Amino acid sequence: GAVVSQHPSRVICKSGTSVKIECRSLDFQATTMFWYRQFPKKSLMLMATSNEGSKATYEQGVEKDKFLINHASLTLSTLTVTSAHPEDSSFYICSALREGKQFFGPGTRLTVL
């Protein structure tokens, strides 16, 4: 139980375009989800906390207008990288909170050309 999926697993896009990444809790409802970014050979950096039915809470230094988060249902949160640039290339991982524990998705590899 407590499975979290992400779609797509890999995406390549051109500079200036927008990319949407989905995070789904498959067998439980999650009012809170988290979005992380992982740089090569680095730890995970928390970007934002996604709350169902309300605005996301962004960490300091994360541009809310660039990384749009929508948590429209209890099983789905989306992260949209707007006007992507090569420096946005990274591994993005989401997690869903269940009974105080985080369950992580498999991650999405974004490459911006």
Next chain:
Amino acid sequence: AQSVTQLDSHVSVSEGTPVLLRCNYSSSYSPSLFWYVQHPNKGLQLLLKYTSAATLVKGINGFEAEFKKSETSFHLTKPSAHMSDAAEYFCVVSFNTNAGKSTFGDGTTLTVKP
């Protein structure tokens, strides 16, 4: 504030020898502590967790960790390394007062030599 420090960025062991990955934390509250493993280009997999029950925690794949409050440590061990253990390992601290918000260590890369 909460923080977590993984003392070694790289650890190299020979197959069949013990593994020790070190983690220290700082906190103002009683923490929950986790170890996750990440294989190349994969997501995170939970190895084990401590949530104020038994201080010696057994996880998957033969890993275990001991919570030592006096030393603020939560080191990960395995008696005998296997080639498939080569991966990145993250120590994570979380506090219920932060509604599950977690802080990750910088990770330790484990290399297993044949």
